[in-house]
Amino acid sequence: MRPLRVALAAACLSLACAACARGTPKTPATDALAAQLPIGTRVATLKNGLKVVLQEDRRAPRIALRLTYRVGSSADPPGRSGFAHLFEHLMFEGTKHVPRGAFETTLRKIGARYNAATSPDETTYYETFPKHELEAVLWLESERMGFFLERLDQAMLDAAREVVKNELRQRRDGVPYSAVSDAIFASVFPPDHPYHRPVGGTAAELDAATLDDVRSFFLRWYAPNDATLVLIGDFDAGAALERVRHWFEAIPAGPPPPQIPRLPPPVLAKDHRVLMEAGVTLPRLSLAWPIPAYGEPDDVALASAATLLYWRVGGALTKEKELAHSVNVTRVPGRFGGLLVLSALLDERANPEQALKVIDDAMDDLSRFARWTMDDKEVKSSLYQLYAEEVFSLDGATARAEAFGTFDLLMNDPAGVVPRLRAYEALDSSDVVDAYRRWILRPPRLTVIVRPKQGAPVSGRVMEES
Amino acid sequence: MRAPLFALIIACASCGGAARAPAPPMPRLDGPVAARATPDDPFRAALPDPGSPGALAAPPIVERRLKNGVRVLFVERHDVPLLSVRVVSDRGADQADAGMPQFWERSVLRACEAVKWWEVNEAWNDLGAEWSATALPDASILDVHVLSKLAEPAVELFGALVVKPVFREKSIELARQRLRAQLVIDHARADGQLELAMARHFYPAGHLYREPWAPLDVLDKIKPGHLEAYHRYAFTPAHVTIAVAGDITEAKLLPLLERAFGGLTGPTVGPQAPPPPPPATPPDPRFFVIDMPDETQGHVVFAWLGPERYHDGFVSLAIAMGDIEDALFKKLRQEKSITYGVHADAPLGRGRRLITIRSSIDTARVGEAVKDVFAVLEARAKTAPGEAEVTEMKAGAATDLVRFDRVDSTAASLGLIATYGRPTDWFATAPARIAAVTGETLRLAVERHLPLGGVRVFVAGDAKKIAPQLGALGLGTVEARGPKGL
Numbered sequence: 001m002r003p004l005r006v007a008l009a010a011a012c013l014s015l016a017c018a019a020c021a022r023g024t025p026k027t028p029a030t031d032a033l034a035a036q037l038p039i040g041t042r043v044a045t046l047k048n049g050l051k052v053v054l055q056e057d058r059r060a061p062r063i064a065l066r067l068t069y070r071v072g073s074s075a076d077p078p079g080r081s082g083f084a085h086l087f088e089h090l091m092f093e094g095t096k097h098v099p100r101g102a103f104e105t106t107l108r109k110i111g112a113r114y115n116a117a118t119s120p121d122e123t124t125y126y127e128t129f130p131k132h133e134l135e136a137v138l139w140l141e142s143e144r145m146g147f148f149l150e151r152l153d154q155a156m157l158d159a160a161r162e163v164v165k166n167e168l169r170q171r172r173d174g175v176p177y178s179a180v181s182d183a184i185f186a187s188v189f190p191p192d193h194p195y196h197r198p199v200g201g202t203a204a205e206l207d208a209a210t211l212d213d214v215r216s217f218f219l220r221w222y223a224p225n226d227a228t229l230v231l232i233g234d235f236d237a238g239a240a241l242e243r244v245r246h247w248f249e250a251i252p253a254g255p256p257p258p259q260i261p262r263l264p265p266p267v268l269a270k271d272h273r274v275l276m277e278a279g280v281t282l283p284r285l286s287l288a289w290p291i292p293a294y295g296e297p298d299d300v301a302l303a304s305a306a307t308l309l310y311w312r313v314g315g316a317l318t319k320e321k322e323l324a325h326s327v328n329v330t331r332v333p334g335r336f337g338g339l340l341v342l343s344a345l346l347d348e349r350a351n352p353e354q355a356l357k358v359i360d361d362a363m364d365d366l367s368r369f370a371r372w373t374m375d376d377k378e379v380k381s382s383l384y385q386l387y388a389e390e391v392f393s394l395d396g397a398t399a400r401a402e403a404f405g406t407f408d409l410l411m412n413d414p415a416g417v418v419p420r421l422r423a424y425e426a427l428d429s430s431d432v433v434d435a436y437r438r439w440i441l442r443p444p445r446l447t448v449i450v451r452p453k454q455g456a457p458v459s460g461r462v463m464e465e466s
Numbered sequence: 467m468r469a470p471l472f473a474l475i476i477a478c479a480s481c482g483g484a485a486r487a488p489a490p491p492m493p494r495l496d497g498p499v500a501a502r503a504t505p506d507d508p509f510r511a512a513l514p515d516p517g518s519p520g521a522l523a524a525p526p527i528v529e530r531r532l533k534n535g536v537r538v539l540f541v542e543r544h545d546v547p548l549l550s551v552r553v554v555s556d557r558g559a560d561q562a563d564a565g566m567p568q569f570w571e572r573s574v575l576r577a578c579e580a581v582k583w584w585e586v587n588e589a590w591n592d593l594g595a596e597w598s599a600t601a602l603p604d605a606s607i608l609d610v611h612v613l614s615k616l617a618e619p620a621v622e623l624f625g626a627l628v629v630k631p632v633f634r635e636k637s638i639e640l641a642r643q644r645l646r647a648q649l650v651i652d653h654a655r656a657d658g659q660l661e662l663a664m665a666r667h668f669y670p671a672g673h674l675y676r677e678p679w680a681p682l683d684v685l686d687k688i689k690p691g692h693l694e695a696y697h698r699y700a701f702t703p704a705h706v707t708i709a710v711a712g713d714i715t716e717a718k719l720l721p722l723l724e725r726a727f728g729g730l731t732g733p734t735v736g737p738q739a740p741p742p743p744p745p746a747t748p749p750d751p752r753f754f755v756i757d758m759p760d761e762t763q764g765h766v767v768f769a770w771l772g773p774e775r776y777h778d779g780f781v782s783l784a785i786a787m788g789d790i791e792d793a794l795f796k797k798l799r800q801e802k803s804i805t806y807g808v809h810a811d812a813p814l815g816r817g818r819r820l821i822t823i824r825s826s827i828d829t830a831r832v833g834e835a836v837k838d839v840f841a842v843l844e845a846r847a848k849t850a851p852g853e854a855e856v857t858e859m860k861a862g863a864a865t866d867l868v869r870f871d872r873v874d875s876t877a878a879s880l881g882l883i884a885t886y887g888r889p890t891d892w893f894a895t896a897p898a899r900i901a902a903v904t905g906e907t908l909r910l911a912v913e914r915h916l917p918l919g920g921v922r923v924f925v926a927g928d929a930k931k932i933a934p935q936l937g938a939l940g941l942g943t944v945e946a947r948g949p950k951g952l
Contacts, residue, residue, distance in 0.1 A: 033547060033613075033615075036544075036546070036713075037546070037547070038545055038546055057545075059543075059870070059871070060520075060522065060523075060870065060871060061519065061520025061522060062871075096506070097510050097511055101796065101800045101801070104800065105792075105800075106513060108792050108858075109858045109861065111860075111861030111862035111863075130519060130520070131519070131520050132516045132517040132519040134517065135514035135517065136513055139510070142510075143510070146504035147506075147510070158803075159800075159803045162803035162804070163799060163803050163805075163806060166763065166803070166804065166805055166806040166827075166828060167806040169762040169763045169826070170763050170806050173760075173761065173762040174655065174656045174758070174760070174762070174763065175655065176651055176654050176655065216498065216499065219499040219500070219501060219502065220499045234520055250504055250505055250507070251504045252504060254499065254502065255499050255500075279654070279760065280651070280654050281654065282650055282651070319636075322643065325643055325644050325647035325648075326644060326647070345647060345651075347643070347647075348650070380592075381588065381592050382591075384591065384594035385591060385594045386594075387594055388593075388594030388595070388596075389594070391546070391548065392548065392596065392611065394546055395546050395873050395874065396872035396873075396875070397871060399872065457760055458654050458655075
């Protein structure tokens with residue numbers, strides 16, 4: 001099998017060599033690959049400010065649509081956590097020309113697959129549908145954007161609120177450890193930070209929402225000049241753009257989108273610890289660090305560092321010491337800041353303090369290593385993975401609409417995948433080492449320990465902070 | 467249970483007590499905004515007419531054989547520089563002892579005779595490849611998804627791991643630990659409790675489907691030799707198909723597959739494993755409540771024994787399930803706001819698996835929801851929908867049944883042809899099968915596969931609130947048990 005190993009090494013070298021060209025604005029590997037990527041689009045901005053991104057894809061007689069409003073839980077009004085998410089549901093209730101209940105019925109009737117999602121940064125509506133129903137879907141989405149308030153009444157608000165409360169009970173209450181995530185965001189981000197609040201909100205604050213709140217929120221945030229419409233599928237781009245203009249251009253622009261400051265990541269002044277208990281059998285441990293926002297310096301380097309952290313700490317906890325059943329490292333880079341979380345599901349016999357010691361030792365090993373240089377091969381491996389993941393995200397019209405929309409939100413460029421790939425290529429080990437030292441190794445961190453406790457909610461509850 | 471819930475969430479939301487360095491304040495984004503209105507136009511008054519529908523065409527599928535008899539199904543496409551390779555055996559978990567396939571999927575593709583396990587790990591990382599192993603009831607599946615420029619080393623590594631795998635004691639031990647942890651978590655969840663309850667209720671002692679997960683004592687006994695035997699049993703040329711989709715030409719692909727998988731040996735003609743014996747008719751009670759007093763919703767599953775093997779009526783059943791899901795979504799979510807969603811599923815399997823309708827319902831209104839579900843089922847079995855309704859029901863079916871949108875879903879669709887022994891034009895002829903569905907075939911599908919007499923209803927939730935609601939319906943006996951009673 002010698003030839004296999006040689007072939008593997010040779011294949012990997014081609015990317016590795018490209019990665020050596022640090023600082024070069026264009027590198028051959030990405031340029032060659034970019035020519036093969038399905039990223040050609042037609043981009044237009046309507047008179048009211050709505051940004052439209054179109055791409056023809058004739059593989060199947062279907063169209064994928066993604067409409068993003070740049071509003072998420074970070075814009076929830078004070079005392080109204082969960083408002084942006086509640087809005088996501090309200091927008092399916094009905095509009096001036098679409099009676100209550102008919103919005104989703106119509107989507108199902110025309111064979112559309114649809115969904116919506118709210119994050120701290122955005123609220124997005126998705127549909128994938130047969131090509132001959134383009135008019136119907138543009139009609140529905142233009143109704144949402146232009147004619148929502150004309151239908152709004154107390155019954156609509158009450159119905160959406162009850163569905164959201166059902167969702168929260170289903171997704172949070174009976175799900176082991178589900179309260180941990182909210183505790184992490186609330187502890188890392190200070191109360192006045194847009195990421196402090198839980199996306200889903202609280203039942204009490206949902207109950208407090210009034211029709212006036214809904215009207216104000218809609219007028220502030222659901223405007224064409226703060227939204228992007230992506231359409232990919234079996235159509236002629238010029239003709240499709242004309243139909244978008246027909247349905248959307250008369251919708252008046254809203255106020256100018258707010259200028260969002262570039263917030264530096266919050267810095268914990270000292271190590272912080274949260275002790276939780278949950279009605280589960282296995283303890284769980286999470287460590288969290290605030291990191292820069294998407295696209296900020298060090299963001300790309302930290303993506304690589306997160307992978308290295310996963311390999312090193314994951315290996316130590318599961319394979320070497322056998323204290324954990326699984327380890328995850330999650331990087332959440334948003335518009336207003338980011339978060340890196342390392343979580344370990346521990347063995348029932350493992351003491352969380354013992355696991356923390358193993359993590360610290362592994363991080364210390366990495367830090368000793370990092371004082372000089374990280375293992376080039378390890379860094380490059382992490383970059384190959386990140387590089388490939390970006391390309392995988394372009395596979396299929398629905399996924400590509402998602403990728404274009406996300407890049408547009410975060411980089412103001414639907415084809416942002418190419419600069420992202422170039423950024424990976426331009427990185428070298430010292431960038432990763434520096435970012436690791438600056439954001440993970442040196443700063444204080446948050447530690448969340450979940451201890452099993454019979455009778456406690458399986459989702460978990462906070463018992464103590466120090 | 468609502469007061470403690472509020473306390474929990476508020477506690478989480480207010481635990482921002484970490485000491486921090488000062489950060490600049492965010493600007494207020496919620497100030498007053500002037501009202502605005504979109505001018506109305508007559509064309510907005512109603513749903514626009516549809517355009518001309520396009521014909522759904524499956525891509526051309528190339529079928530070849532390697533010299534050792536392994537079948538190759540291939541779709542060439544160059545829209546994105548990716549390659550997906552799925553190696554699928556038509557022998558799956560239905561032909562193995564409980565637990566074995568779960569171990570196999572966590573242990574395979576990690577080491578082989580030619581490359582040590584640590585080198586395999588590094589090689590996968592260096593290739594940036596996504597790889598996975600899945601044991602389904604009817605198939606054992608190995609997948610690799612990779613940039614097409616790295617196709618050659620990736621497929622060669624893949625082949626080495628499939629043809630001569632090594633199952634290490636250490637990785638089996640890790641798999642054992644993870645499976646144990648998974649069992650513990652699944653048992654804590656309502657979903658896990660429901661799976662267990664349904665399996666125990668429908669399938670008699672000794673039946674393969676009685677254990678949705680391997681019992682702990684089985685987990686402890688599995689050794690490398692068991693997994694090697696399972697792999698050899700499933701991955702012989704007679705049972706394997708290599709499904710490939712992506713950015714490569716046939717001229718390059720076939721020699722590559724020959725090099726990578728040419729060493730796969732075994733009987734060229736193997737006996738088809740018989741389907742598992744059908745379980746007995748489900749016993750009473752009609753309603754089974756698993757008491758989970760902390761649950762704030764009632765998690766409900768309506769379950770029936772599904773038909774044996776793939777059947778020609780599958781398309782009608784799948785469309786009927788979609789229609790029932792829509793009707794219940796409308797009733798329970800849109801009209802009553804007592805659930806977040808409804809999910810109906812008819813499995814495409816060779817054994818008699820369960821057909822299910824699932825929803826999480828507001829605890830106080832579980833009985834009312836059950837009554838609604840029975841009413842919808844009864845109506846669907848009694849009256850065939852009209853032509854216009856059938857046309858609407860079928861609108862989305864092609865999207866669900868024919869999946870060639872992505873490179874990886876294309877390989878997966880080719881894998882389905884292999885798993886269920888369908889002809890290669892199966893997807894190309896799907897639109898005709900969908901067109902053949904009528905109101906009467908839909909009614910018959912409900913009458914035959916979703917009879918009210920055969921349904922059993924499982925609920926995980928607060929039994930003292932839910933059991934009386936079910937009893938009051940007068941639709942059958944109710945039995946409540948704690949999770950440990952299972």
